Each structure stands twice: as C-alpha cells, then as structure tokens.
Amino acid sequence: MFDPEDLDADLSVTGHVVTSQREFPRGEVRVRDGRVLAVRGTPSDAPAAERVDAGGAYVLPGVVDPHVHCLSHAGEGIEAATRSAAAGGVTTLLEMPFDEAGPVWSVDAFRDKRAAVLREAHVDVGMYATVEPGGQGIAEIPKLAAEGAACFKLSTFQTDPRRFPRTPDGEMLDAFAEIARTGLRVCVHAENDEIVQRNLARLRASGASGPLQHGLSRPPVAETAAVAAVLEFARASGVHLHFCHVSTPHAVDLVQWHRRTGTSVTTEVCPHYLTLTEQDMVRGGARLKYNPPLRTPAETDGLWHRLRSGALDMVASDHAPWPLALKQRDHVLDNASGGPGVETLLPLVAGAALHERRMTPRELVRCLSTRAAHAFGLGDRKGDLRPGLDGDLVILDPDAEWTVDGSRLRSHAGWSPFDGMRIRGRVRCTVSRGEVIWDGDSVRSAAGRGRFLAPAPFPAPPEEDG
Numbered sequence: 001m002f003d004p005e006d007l008d009a010d011l012s013v014t015g016h017v018v019t020s021q022r023e024f025p026r027g028e029v030r031v032r033d034g035r036v037l038a039v040r041g042t043p044s045d046a047p048a049a050e051r052v053d054a055g056g057a058y059v060l061p062g063v064v065d066p067h068v069h070c071l072s073h074a075g076e077g078i079e080a081a082t083r084s085a086a087a088g089g090v091t092t093l094l095e096m097p098f099d100e101a102g103p104v105w106s107v108d109a110f111r112d113k114r115a116a117v118l119r120e121a122h123v124d125v126g127m128y129a130t131v132e133p134g135g136q137g138i139a140e141i142p143k144l145a146a147e148g149a150a151c152f153k154l155s156t157f158q159t160d161p162r163r164f165p166r167t168p169d170g171e172m173l174d175a176f177a178e179i180a181r182t183g184l185r186v187c188v189h190a191e192n193d194e195i196v197q198r199n200l201a202r203l204r205a206s207g208a209s210g211p212l213q214h215g216l217s218r219p220p221v222a223e224t225a226a227v228a229a230v231l232e233f234a235r236a237s238g239v240h241l242h243f244c245h246v247s248t249p250h251a252v253d254l255v256q257w258h259r260r261t262g263t264s265v266t267t268e269v270c271p272h273y274l275t276l277t278e279q280d281m282v283r284g285g286a287r288l289k290y291n292p293p294l295r296t297p298a299e300t301d302g303l304w305h306r307l308r309s310g311a312l313d314m315v316a317s318d319h320a321p322w323p324l325a326l327k328q329r330d331h332v333l334d335n336a337s338g339g340p341g342v343e344t345l346l347p348l349v350a351g352a353a354l355h356e357r358r359m360t361p362r363e364l365v366r367c368l369s370t371r372a373a374h375a376f377g378l379g380d381r382k383g384d385l386r387p388g389l390d391g392d393l394v395i396l397d398p399d400a401e402w403t404v405d406g407s408r409l410r411s412h413a414g415w416s417p418f419d420g421m422r423i424r425g426r427v428r429c430t431v432s433r434g435e436v437i438w439d440g441d442s443v444r445s446a447a448g449r450g451r452f453l454a455p456a457p458f459p460a461p462p463e464e465d466g
C-alpha cells in the first residue's frame with residue numbers, strides 16, 4: 001500500500017526527536033518541499049537527498065521567538081537580527097513595532113517594513129503593529145489587520161514619547177474593543193506609568209546613580225498593578241490578550257485567576273528574568289538594565305515554577321540590540337533598557353531548564369515553540385514537528401558547554417548581557433523549511449530567503465497530555 005511517509009525526502013534528520021507531544025530517543029524527521037513529511041519513532045531507510053545524523057542530540061521544532069526588536073536601533077536591522085536568530089535555532093520571530101525610525105502604526109509603515117523583511121530576512125518573520133495614541137490610531141486597526149499584522153502591541157508606560165509611547169487607559173479600552181473585532185491578539189507592556197515616574201523623579205533628586213537604583217524605581221507593584229488593570233480591560237472587551245516580559249510570579253497568578261474565569265490571556269517571560277537577578281547588576285551595571293527590571297532569586301524561582309506548570313506560556317528573547325555605548329553611561333537611569341538575546345535564547349533556556357530546573361524536553365518545546373505559534377495564529381505552519389507543518393527544526397546538543405562572548409555572536413550589538421556565562425547546550429544545526437541555514441559554524445542562508453508570515457484564524461490549541 002502507498003505510504004506518503006515513504007516518498008523521497010529532501011532531508012532526513014535522525015536523533016532524539018522531541019515534539020510537543022512525543023519523544024523518540026532514536027527517531028527521524030523527514031522533510032520534503034519545505035514541509036514535514038513524517039516524524040518516525042525509528043529511522044527508516046526510505047530515500048532522502050540529504051541526511052543529517054544528530055546522534056544523541058535533540059531534534060526540536062524550530063524556536064518561535066514572539067518578541068524581537070530588529071530595528072529599535074538602526075545599527076542592527078533585519079538582516080543581522082535574523083542571521084543571529086538562525087544561529088540560535090530561531091526559525092520564526094515576531095518583530096516589534098517600536099523602531100528608531102518611528103512606530104509601525106500606519107499601513108505605509110507596515111508595508112515598508114514588510115518589504116524590508118522580504119529583502120533581508122534569513123528566517124520567517126511575523127510583524128506586530130501598534131496604535132497611535134491621541135489621534136486616528138484606532139481607525140487604522142482593521143487596515144493593519146488586513147495587511148497581515150500578527151498582533152498589536154500597546155504600552156501602559158511611556159518609554160519614549162515618539163518611538164514607544166504610552167496609551168492612556170480609556171483609549172486602551174477602546175483599542176482593545178476594536179482589536180477584538182479583528183480576532184487578533186493584543187500584547188501589552190505592563191508597567192504603571194505614575195508609580196514609575198514618581199519613583200524616577202525621587203531618585204533623580206536623591207543624587208543616587210548606582211545600578212540598583214533602577215530596580216527601586218520599578219518595584220513589583222509597578223508591574224502587577226498594570227497587569228491587574230489591563231486584565232480587566234481584556235475581560236470587558238473580550239480581546240485575546242498577551243503580556244510580554246512578565247517579571248513577577250504574582251503577575252502570573254493574577255493572569256491565572258482571570259484565565260479560570262474566562263479571560264483569553266497568555267504570558268511570556270524572558271531568559272534574563274530566568275537566569276539573572278538584581279544582584280547581577282552590581283557587577284554588570286546598566287548592561288543589565290531591563291524594563292521591567294531584574295528581580296530577586298525568590299521571584300526567579302517562582303517564574304520557573306510557573307513556566308514548568310504551564311501557567312507561564314512561553315519564553316521570548318526581547319532582543320533589543322543596543323550598542324554598548326548606550327549601556328555604559330555613568331548614571332544608570334541614563335542608559336537604554338534591554339539587550340541583545342535572540343541567539344542565546346534557546347541554549348540559555350534549554351541549559352537551565354533541562355539541567356537545573358528539571359523540565360522535560362516536551363515542556364521545553366511547548367514554551368519555546370508550540371504555544372507562541374498558536375497564540376499568534378501561526379500554529380497551522382509553525383511551532384511543532386508534525387506532517388504538513390513547515391520543516392523548521394533545530395539540533396541542540398544538550399551537553400556541549402560553551403562560554404558566551406557577545407563579540408562573536410551575529411547581532412551587530414557586539415556584546416551580550418550573558419557575556420562570560422557558561423552555558424550547557426549548543427545549537428548544532430538550524431533548518432528552515434527544509435534548508436540548513438546554520439551548520440554549527442556559519443550561517444548558510446542568503447538574506448531575503450525568509451518569508452513574511454500573516455496569521456491564520458486561531459485554531460484550538462492542541463491538547464497537552466503528559
């Protein structure tokens with residue numbers, strides 16, 4: 001009888017295959033015409049044009065990073081950020097709308113950036129849009145959805161009046177109602193503006209300038225108060241909500257209460273909140289300045305518990321490729337917030353999750369690939385290894401150790417918040433739609449091979465058993 005799994009494959013990868021549901025210690029993934037043809041529990045001798053044997057290393061779905069800023073600093077750009085993604089096993093990323101050149105809140109700006117993605121990207125890219133506050137922004141929402149926006153991002157905090165403005169509460173509620181009509185998700189940067197601004201003014205007046213002042217300006221309540229308010233807006237409007245870069249376990253618990261009572265909401269955490277604490281700022285200084293800030297070891301542990309249980313859905317890099325010059329100013333508050341991270345996301349999180357935090361490989365796959373793909377309408381193509389999905393996969397050697405040196409990563413930032421950190425877990429190979437784009441030494445893809453990804457209507461997420 002004809003079995004489609006026996007068709008000639010373009011690529012066969014054997015190794016310890018992990019999907020969101022299954023694990024095959026000696027399995028095989030077969031790819032044909034850019035898509036997964038078969039996932040087998042044992043290797044076959046069916047024909048394949050190219051074979052890769054990963055030995056005992058993991059063969060995982062390509063990582064879906066839902067939070068990347070390719071253009072918050074123009075010195076990076078889509079080419080360098082997506083090259084860095086390829087080397088880090090990230091085969092899909094969602095690009096943020098707050099660019100140095102201005103926010104992506106008009107159809108023209110969206111089309112310009114989409115054209116740049118098609119010219120420059122090494123991996124596949126979905127795009128966020130944002131909503132201009134105080135003007136005609138809400139009227140643009142259906143037009144941007146029709147252009148293929150994956151999500152809209154808004155902020156309760158005024159990071160920058162031009163590049164990254166705050167949306168006031170009343171307008172945010174109206175925007176949520178309009179986004180709900182599109183069926184898309186809205187993502188919120190949740191920090192209470194009044195609390196933080198008052199603390200910042202007090203700290204400036206005090207003359208204190210050391211790195212720990214940053215965390216004092218943004219205590220946990222600045223995050224949780226904003227999360228609580230935004231959850232109520234989502235509940236009232238019926239929009240699908242997502243919180244980016246959650247830094248406190250209590251924020252996740254508030255989300256869980258809302259989920260149990262019917263609010264549609266997902267959350268992401270970032271590698272820096274999982275592997276660094278505020279005490280690391282004593283040594284690392286403003287390089288480790290993030291919004292929200294690094295927290296205590298107890299909060300880090302609480303985030304890991306919630307990630308393992310699935311209360312926290314996914315991990316995102318929040319790749320913000322500032323040059324070091326913007327991270328070394330004397331007064332901590334004068335420095336840019338964030339840092340590069342798309343290339344270290346998978347090895348850093350996998351190393352800690354598998355070796356220290358006792359997560360299973362399947363749990364890792366769900367929080368690094370599957371749930372993000374589903375939350376942003378890409379689950380019909382991305383986020384898992386299953387026949388018919390795109391042939392995106394990554395070989396991760398879970399035991400290979402290396403030391404992070406940001407000057408050797410592919411981002412133009414030239415440094416890493418994790419510089420000097422010893423990591424157990426190395427990306428040996430990245431495959432995007434059947435093409436080897438990273439071979440463990442160099443990026444083999446050409447800029448412009450990446451595709452723009454528009455979201456599909458949300459299917460029900462898969463059952464997660466075991």
Ligand SMILES: [Zn+2]
Nearest residue numbers: 067069096318
């Ligand atoms: Zn961000």
